[in-house]
Amino acid sequence: MQTDYSDTHRLGFLRIIQVLLAFNIMITLAVTVFWIKDSHAMEYSDILDYVNLVFNGIFFWLIWRRASITRAVIIGCCAFNIVSGSIYNMVTGTFNPIDQVILSIVDIVLIAYFATSKRVRAQLVEPFTLESTRADGQREAEFYRPRTWGFWRNLIMYFCVFSVVGHWLEAGYCTFIRFGILPGIYDPNSQIWSDWLYPFPVYGFGAVACVLLLYPLKTLLQKHLRGTVAPLLISFVANGLVCTGIELVMGLMLNQPLPDGSLPLWDYRDMFCNFMGQVCLQNGVAFGLVATLMTWVIYPGLETLFSRLSSDAMNTLFVAVAVGFAVLVFLYFINVVAPGISSGGSTDIFMGLLD
Numbered sequence: 001m002q003t004d005y006s007d008t009h010r011l012g013f014l015r016i017i018q019v020l021l022a023f024n025i026m027i028t029l030a031v032t033v034f035w036i037k038d039s040h041a042m043e044y045s046d047i048l049d050y051v052n053l054v055f056n057g058i059f060f061w062l063i064w065r066r067a068s069i070t071r072a073v074i075i076g077c078c079a080f081n082i083v084s085g086s087i088y089n090m091v092t093g094t095f096n097p098i099d100q101v102i103l104s105i106v107d108i109v110l111i112a113y114f115a116t117s118k119r120v121r122a123q124l125v126e127p128f129t130l131e132s133t134r135a136d137g138q139r140e141a142e143f144y145r146p147r148t149w150g151f152w153r154n155l156i157m158y159f160c161v162f163s164v165v166g167h168w169l170e171a172g173y174c175t176f177i178r179f180g181i182l183p184g185i186y187d188p189n190s191q192i193w194s195d196w197l198y199p200f201p202v203y204g205f206g207a208v209a210c211v212l213l214l215y216p217l218k219t220l221l222q223k224h225l226r227g228t229v230a231p232l233l234i235s236f237v238a239n240g241l242v243c244t245g246i247e248l249v250m251g252l253m254l255n256q257p258l259p260d261g262s263l264p265l266w267d268y269r270d271m272f273c274n275f276m277g278q279v280c281l282q283n284g285v286a287f288g289l290v291a292t293l294m295t296w297v298i299y300p301g302l303e304t305l306f307s308r309l310s311s312d313a314m315n316t317l318f319v320a321v322a323v324g325f326a327v328l329v330f331l332y333f334i335n336v337v338a339p340g341i342s343s344g345g346s347t348d349i350f351m352g353l354l355d
């Protein structure tokens with residue numbers, strides 16, 4: 001009797017794989033809570049595990065979507081794991097064929113299953129296009145569409161990505177201060193100089209504010225004012241004021257004076273035109289420049305780029321970004337100090353890999 005694989009609700013072993021993928025994501029993140037901070041040195045295998053966590057999220061989504069590209073993606077990623085792990089062990093002088101086969105057993109099973117399974121060939125058949133149709137591009141022409149899933153999906157991705165990118169921008173800005181190119185103060189012991197993947201949510205919220213508040217203002221100015229200069233200048237001033245206001249609110253909430261009168265997070269009391277040491281004119285100008293660049297160039301450019309991709313491609317990218325950001329959050333914020341381990345040690349998890 002020939003088995004019927006046409007019923008997409010009966011996934012068989014594919015369903016087991018889906019459950020295991022979801023279970024692995026949850027368990028890995030849960031374990032991360034307890035063993036990362038100050039008690040575990042990141043090795044190549046750990047880095048690969050977290051990269052695979054992103055892959056697992058993509059695999060889960062593609063199987064859920066029944067996408068025809070699933071077989072190629074899973075086989076390719078599993079082959080990458082086997083090859084990269086083997087090369088790393090050869091370089092470090094720890095390669096052993098039997099041990100490598102044992103370490104790669106899951107990848108080998110997945111490759112064999114997705115390469116040979118009739119169920120996979122019969123059920124993972126939905127088209128998955130990387131480029132959208134012209135109609136898709138026209139629908140995406142109006143970037144500010146808060147009643148659509150695509151708008152909020154992209155907004156969440158901007159929050160995740162710019163939480164890290166903003167960290168890099170702050171490091172660059174402080175580097176100019178460090179070398180005397182710009183006036184100001186910086187903390188040489190700050191987190192920005194060590195953990196380069198450390199997410200600063202304040203910059204993610206700044207990107208969200210640019211999209212929700214400042215981009216509509218920019219389009220409104222362009223609609224009612226002629227030319228480019230006047231809308232650009234007014235937008236720059238408004239952007240600087242809004243971002244400075246956000247910094248002031250956060251400072252009043254989180255940067256309260258210590259018993260010795262110093263401010264724990266930042267202190268601009270020696271800067272020209274400062275208010276309570278929480279905000280200053282120089283930073284306001286810098287915020288205005290970055291926010292104007294975001295609202296006039298970066299956000300429209302990214303939305304234009306994303307409008308050329310299909311919903312399948314964007315949703316898959318969203319899953320990858322969301323899982324990757326979850327990994328960073330668990331690594332840096334949710335983990336706890338192991339018993340008997342001091343909390344004052346370094347949390348520089350990725351520096352050895354990035355140096």
